[in-house]
Amino acid sequence: MKKILVTGGAGYIGSHTVVELAQAGYEPIIIDNFSNSQESALAGIQAILGREVPCHRIDCGDAEALRQVFKAEGTIDGVIHFAAFKAVGESVQKPLAYFHNNVGSLVTLLQVMQEVGATNLVFSSSCTVYGVPDALPVTEATPTKPANSPYGRTKQMCEDIVHDAAAAPDNKVHTILLRYFNPIGAHDSAKIGELPLGVPNNLVPFITQTAAGIREKLTINGDDYDTPDGTNVRDYIHVVDLAKAHIAAVQRLLDRKASEVVETFNVGTGHGNTVLEVVQTFEKASGQKLNYSIGPRRPGDVPAIYADATKAAEVLGFKTTTSLYDSLASAWKWQQTLGK
Template sequence: MKILVTGGAGYIGSHTVVELAQAGYEPIIIDNFSNSKESVLGGLRAILGRDVPCHRIDCGDAEALRGVLKQEDNVQGVIHFAAFKAVGESVAEPLKYFQNNVGSLLTLLEVLPEFGIESLVFSSSCTVYGVPDALPVTEATPTKPASSPYGRTKQMCEDIVHDLAAAPGNKLYTILLRYFNPIGAHESAKIGELPLGTPNNLVPFITQTAVGIREKLTIFGNDYDTVDGTNVRDYIHVVDLAQAHIAAVQRLLDRKATDTVETFNVGTGHGNSVLEVVQTFEQASGQKLNYVIGPRRPGDVPAIYADATKAAEVLGFKTSTSLFDSLASSWKWQLTLGK
């Protein structure tokens, strides 16, 4: 079965492509490479032993998307990753985020019915919860005003999907995966997180600092109401996260969804502070990290982590990789990249 993967050359997308192929699906990549590198395709080839079809288009371009779906006949479902994802950048460039993240989903929802595609897995985010009143967050936790334009785009996209589901004649079934903080790399070290320019995410900044690309790591704030004053997040290994997408695709194609829109948290179920991540990385890599404490960063939520019960009970999905092993795989990937 062909599965279209928008943003399939990106960090999470590429790992999901591997898991799809190894689960017996035929992944088809769409990517405009605005936030990824074509070298990823070589990594996929090395892991899978074959090329993965890739169409270099912007999935916000309706005509280009139609062209791909005409060429790749009989696509059964779509996993939609294509979006900008940096909280800090979204604060600085909000229009860029609204145009890309919301616009690409609207185009997809316009085109999919024309080709009889009725299954969509949407890459959502725990940022839709804003600053939660209680932890861990469940799928029933109320969404509050987002702390960043990035989080707002994910809230808007979820609202759009729900509104479409309520429209007469809608045949699209969607699973919204609200995931937390992906880290780590494929065990082969052939693919991993590959930020363009200065990393916006914690772990690649850590590994680049440890290898000497960055002079130091700045931790944004140590005066939060958390275990050690630094931000707390739910860090999930990217391969575990990719496997959640396989479970979601299978549920849709098997017609097991009980509603036109279903929502699942995808996380480990517990949080770790930034300092805990730094200390665990030092243990996993044997490297002493140069870090300093800086001011808080706009848009950051103090603490958030998942209640992952629903994903376990309904999707049959649980994470299996520890924080130590996740960070060890990130370090192995960085060493493969070098400086």
């Protein structure tokens, strides 16, 4: 089996991708320092797969520790790099931590990959690289404008670093950049899902925690945007669909089908929903009435963004299959499981 190293593999998207990799016939190997994830995800992965997945508890910014992982595991056929801080609002409060962790870990990983001869990388990028776009939906050719947050800037910087490294004469690494939109939901088994540490930064876990009585109410950040109902518009993709996009990307790299040393794909559903639409759909999917109110805008938030997913469908062979309703139903099922 082909070995795929998954940094941040115990995190939300990482854990679902590890499961999909294993079920697709790959041998995933997890790296995680558990600074933004919980070890219970490993038990969830094991419960779904019926076996443990190797996990190295190291920081991706530690070059020597990374070298030891590559040495211990032998031939690594591909790397999926998730490990990063990911909250827009938090990045405004802690910009230096975001630059140090997100940018630094990628540089270290690329250096070690070049040293050991690892040649295939799937990088976890973000729709935040588009800033506030002039037109919607955004395509991969949409100009990247100044990011609205330090988090978005780290993803822009990381994409630039990948392109610059790929242009170097000694480059061996082929990369696919996946620009995610907004992952939500949980595995159908309810064995793994989103596990925010402390107060959630993302909309859906805050919704489910409010419905479960853990949070008193949901505050919607602004209702005066130029959108259909005044609330932010985002492209919400089920996390298992997103995980499957990584399988398609890994296979494309291994098959050497990439037309360029660095390729970029949007990974979204191709349409947007407002925050209020998400709230109303959750109420239908869960049968719960949600306590919410309108608050001020949140620093760093883009008014509206959603994907043109044509390239991923035509070139990567990837399309989403899960509706917003079903995604939110799975998130509620996961929350109820946590409550038990």
